[in-house]
Amino acid sequence: MRAAGAAEVWRQTLSVSYDEVVRLIRVYAAVIAENKEYLTQLDSAIGDADHGINMDRGMQAALAKLDGPPGDIGELFKTVGMTLVSTVGGAGGPLYGTLFLRLGTATAGRAVLEPDDWAGALAAAVDGVQARGKAELQDKTMVDALAPARDAFEQAVAEGASFAEGLRRSASAAEEGMKGTIPLVAKKGRASYLGERSAGHQDPGATSSWLLLKTVADTWSGED
Amino acid sequence: MKKLINEPQNVVREELQGIEQAHPELVRVAYDPNFIVRADAPVQGKVALVSGGGSGHEPMHGGFVGMGMLDAACPGEVFTSPTPDQMEAATKAVNGGAGVIHIVKNYTGDVMNFEMAAELCRSEGIEVESVLVDDDVAVQDSLYTAGRRGVGTTVLMEKIAGAAAEERRPLKEVADICREVNANGRSMGMALTSCTVPAAGKPTFELDEDEMEIGIGIHGEPGRERMKLKPVSEIVEMMATAVVDDLPFAQGDDVLAFVNGMGGTPLIELYVVYNEVAKFLKGRGITIARNLIGSYITSLEMAGCSITLLKVSEELVRLWDAPVKTPGLRWGA
Numbered sequence: 001m002r003a004a005g006a007a008e009v010w011r012q013t014l015s016v017s018y019d020e021v022v023r024l025i026r027v028y029a030a031v032i033a034e035n036k037e038y039l040t041q042l043d044s045a046i047g048d049a050d051h052g053i054n055m056d057r058g059m060q061a062a063l064a065k066l067d068g069p070p071g072d073i074g075e076l077f078k079t080v081g082m083t084l085v086s087t088v089g090g091a092g093g094p095l096y097g098t099l100f101l102r103l104g105t106a107t108a109g110r111a112v113l114e115p116d117d118w119a120g121a122l123a124a125a126v127d128g129v130q131a132r133g134k135a136e137l138q139d140k141t142m143v144d145a146l147a148p149a150r151d152a153f154e155q156a157v158a159e160g161a162s163f164a165e166g167l168r169r170s171a172s173a174a175e176e177g178m179k180g181t182i183p184l185v186a187k188k189g190r191a192s193y194l195g196e197r198s199a200g201h202q203d204p205g206a207t208s209s210w211l212l213l214k215t216v217a218d219t220w221s222g223e224d
Numbered sequence: 225m226k227k228l229i230n231e232p233q234n235v236v237r238e239e240l241q242g243i244e245q246a247h248p249e250l251v252r253v254a255y256d257p258n259f260i261v262r263a264d265a266p267v268q269g270k271v272a273l274v275s276g277g278g279s280g281h282e283p284m285h286g287g288f289v290g291m292g293m294l295d296a297a298c299p300g301e302v303f304t305s306p307t308p309d310q311m312e313a314a315t316k317a318v319n320g321g322a323g324v325i326h327i328v329k330n331y332t333g334d335v336m337n338f339e340m341a342a343e344l345c346r347s348e349g350i351e352v353e354s355v356l357v358d359d360d361v362a363v364q365d366s367l368y369t370a371g372r373r374g375v376g377t378t379v380l381m382e383k384i385a386g387a388a389a390e391e392r393r394p395l396k397e398v399a400d401i402c403r404e405v406n407a408n409g410r411s412m413g414m415a416l417t418s419c420t421v422p423a424a425g426k427p428t429f430e431l432d433e434d435e436m437e438i439g440i441g442i443h444g445e446p447g448r449e450r451m452k453l454k455p456v457s458e459i460v461e462m463m464a465t466a467v468v469d470d471l472p473f474a475q476g477d478d479v480l481a482f483v484n485g486m487g488g489t490p491l492i493e494l495y496v497v498y499n500e501v502a503k504f505l506k507g508r509g510i511t512i513a514r515n516l517i518g519s520y521i522t523s524l525e526m527a528g529c530s531i532t533l534l535k536v537s538e539e540l541v542r543l544w545d546a547p548v549k550t551p552g553l554r555w556g557a
Binding site: 040044047048049050053054057085086087088089090091092093094095097132133187188189190192193194195197 | 300331364446
């Protein structure tokens with residue numbers, strides 16, 4: 001019992017190191033590369049058929065910038081954000097750029113992240129994306145995956161779940177949110193031009209956001 | 225996919241290199257970040273006009289850089305908005321101390337990237353005014369969409385505002401002229417075939433041999449309705465009615481009529497369309513004061529056309545007639 005209790009405490013305070021954040025970026029770049037055609041295919045149904053191509057170009061550019069001096073997680077996220085802003089273009093550039101820039105601001109100077117840090121960073125990132133894109137829940141955008149992921153993680157932290165458990169719940173909530181975009185009629189972005197015809201298709205931005213949250217859970221909870 | 229492209233990822237750079245070699249007397253090209261500026265930029269004391277957007281719409285925007293039109297254009301990847309660092313660098317390169325206007329077509333990506341760029345430029349003390357083009361009547365303008373798309377009126381705005389800037393009119397006035405053009409311009413497009421984004425390698429959508437898409441966007445975004453192909457007179461009647469009724473254009477109005485090819489439609493067909501447009505407008509008592517016929521805002525190799533009408537005052541006609549010297553549009557100079 002004592003051993004189990006000690007293990008539980010350890011799990012609850014488990015933190016993420018700088019190297020694990022670097023690994024997250026590397027794995028996310030690989031996941032985007034693997035899903036490049038899938039994301040582009042989703043985008044050609046209701047958008048302009050470039051989401052996977054653009055995200056892949058941006059994440060490959062970000063990979064090339066990971067060799068800086070290690071230590072500051074905030075700087076790392078900011079570098080990724082600036083790189084995405086200047087290489088992705090489209091709507092994805094400012095939105096994912098803002099997401100990573102906000103993660104960076106929220107984690108400035110940190111060498112490790114604890115659950116509260118990630119909860120704060122994720123909340124700041126979602127706020128940033130909403131301010132930039134002016135999208136609300138149910139508009140059929142990446143917010144539909146991100147906002148539930150933020151809420152699920154916050155709730156998990158409040159309930160005293162482990163970091164790993166929180167990340168898993170966060171990824172599940174993102175997946176559910178992403179699937180929930182299928183019946184929605186788009187109200188933002190190019191998909192909104194389709195009106196009712198946008199229903200029945202999964203939103204590509206919500207999909208790349210789910211992939212991000214899933215990658216976070218896979219790389220940081222030791223299950224990849 | 226059958227295209228004159230070496231590698232899809234190099235298409236924009238190689239196009240820029242071609243423009244640089246073809247028109248050294250008109251424009252200069254910068255790389256990483258990519259932008260095109262007029263050869264004599266920055267023009268001191270003149271309001272500078274910067275536009276940009278995804279590539280694949282040539283000659284817009286790079287082909288409209290030069291005397292009497294744009295000071296700079298930022299080309300993004302094909303059908304993808306350019307990025308804020310390009311826009312910031314271009315804005316700095318053309319700023320002649322009288323302020324800079326960003327001409328932004330209303331697409332989510334373009335709007336957000338230009339917004340970030342304008343924030344960066346303003347934080348460095350450059351006066352930037354952003355003007356939006358949203359003239360596509362095929363899209364419902366409502367709280368539930370991203371709003372109307374910017375299409376054909378963009379070309380007319382760049383020409384007319386460019387002439388006003390050339391006259392050394394102040395920033396606010398040139399921006400107001402841009403907004404006047406946007407307020408009085410309406411467009412609608414149609415497609416006979418899809419287009420293929422080089423990096424995607426497959427057509428963006430499918431149209432059967434006997435089908436057309438009415439209300440198409442310039443990136444292959446679907447429009448109002450897919451229907452069986454009809455005679456040109458009926459197609460023009462449908463499109464022109466939507467355009468005319470939207471503003472609305474009324475009997476006695478003078479207009480600039482712009483029949484634009486989407487990239488894969490020959491001029492012979494565009495003149496057939498223009499003939500029908502002229503008949504239609506005559507029937508409505510609307511006078512064509514000026515016209516423009518050709519492929520100026522394209523969608524790669526898409527076949528189809530768009531019709532843009534701009535209600536013009538004598539002043540707008542005068543600015544339209546003013547000299548222009550760019551790779552894509554040239555008269556009086």
